[in-house]
Amino acid sequence: MFRPGLVLFYHICRRYCLSTVDSQHKMTLQWTVVAIFLYVEIAVILILCLPFISAKRWRSLFNLSIWNWFAPYWNRGFFTMILILIILFCDALREVRKYSNAEPMGEAKLNPNLFDHLHMKLFRAQRNLYISGFSLFLWLVMRRVVTLINHVAVATVTGTSLQTQAESANQAAKKYQEDNLLLKQALLDEEKNTTAGKRLLRKEAEKLMEELKTAEDAVRKSNAEVEAMKRQANGLTKEYDRLLTKHNELQNLQAGAGDKKEQ
Template identity: 65%
Template sequence: MTLQWTAVAFFLYAEIGVNVILCVPFLSAQRWRSVFNWRIWSWLSPYWNKCFFTMIMVLIVLFLDAVREVHKYSGPEPMQDAKVNPNVYDHVHMKLFRAQRNLYISGFSLFLWLIMRRVVTLLNQVAVTLENNAGVQAQMDSALKAAQQHQEDNLTLKQALLEGDKSMSATKQQMKLEVEKLAGQLKAAEDAVRRSHAEVEAMRRQAKGLAQEYDRLLREHHQLQAPDAAHSFIL
């Protein structure tokens, strides 16, 4: 195996290892996101796209070269020469085997390189989605708590209003009884005042009658004293 295909083979093994590690089930997407947020990745991020597309171009070139080699050694001309010379037959098959091996190595390297980038992107998206879901869940929990608190406040207010209505109705009933009691007392006082006025009027009429009677008696007294005085003057 030449140096370039040895490097591609090691690159393929590295890709397999990285993809296996990325697909480990007990490493969550949030943990991978924290790993991807290391400072070294931010330092390498300006070169990442260039490196990615460069590797794609290199792997595509190697893949096309492997396809060309497979097509070259699987054609009719090498097989005709191999039938004539048995040593050439073994050499052609060895070349064809190497070309197919290189084709598989470059093809799987290209495929896993694309898969690895896609897996990293999906892990980041899943981590962001989980963080957003956690934020939305926290907002929903706070909104639910606020709604429950609002409902409890409404129940407390309704109970307070019911108690206020009950106390107000009791107060109204008590005030109504007090008003009725005061109205009865006022009526009794008015009756007492009317009776007092009637008694005063009767006493006034009686006093007036007594005064008239006194005046009459006084006049009769003067009339009775007048003849006695005249008789004593004559004597």
């Protein structure tokens, strides 16, 4: 009852063992290199995705002088590797389609191992298809991850510089605002001082006007006194002239009387 199931299980295990042995011992050099390349890609992508390594550190690592030697050949090597992986992928796809459509039913009776050998070939073709496909996919993903890391690092540096500029602009705005308040306060104080100065000047002007009026009154009085003194001086001059004339007349009369006595 269980014999057909055991036979089927035996054939499956045998086919798996044969395919595994063949894949381990008969893998060609090119697919060995592609498999190693796939493992390296997986390791590199896992390392690039480590959370405790920041984008700035990766960018500083990418900016080392050693990478400048490979910079002229990087794009050429990248597209060359894509072309090689596409060729290998197409070859593996052709092998898969080739062994998937094969039906050795008549020959399987003559050679019982032919069916297992055919499935082994199909397994190898599928394995090569997966290896080349994932290698191509991870190669593109790795390029994209490196580009995004550089962009994130540049954005982080730019964001830091913009934040610094924003903080400095904010501080400058606060300083200008404080200066504006101080200027307004100074203008208010100056306006108050100007108002007080105007009041003082007005008081000084009023005081000077009063002093000017007093001085004008004093000048008028002085002019009046001068006029009075002039009139008095003129009167005294006239009186002096009159007295001098009388004195001369008296002297003449006295001189005439003396002459008469002598005669």
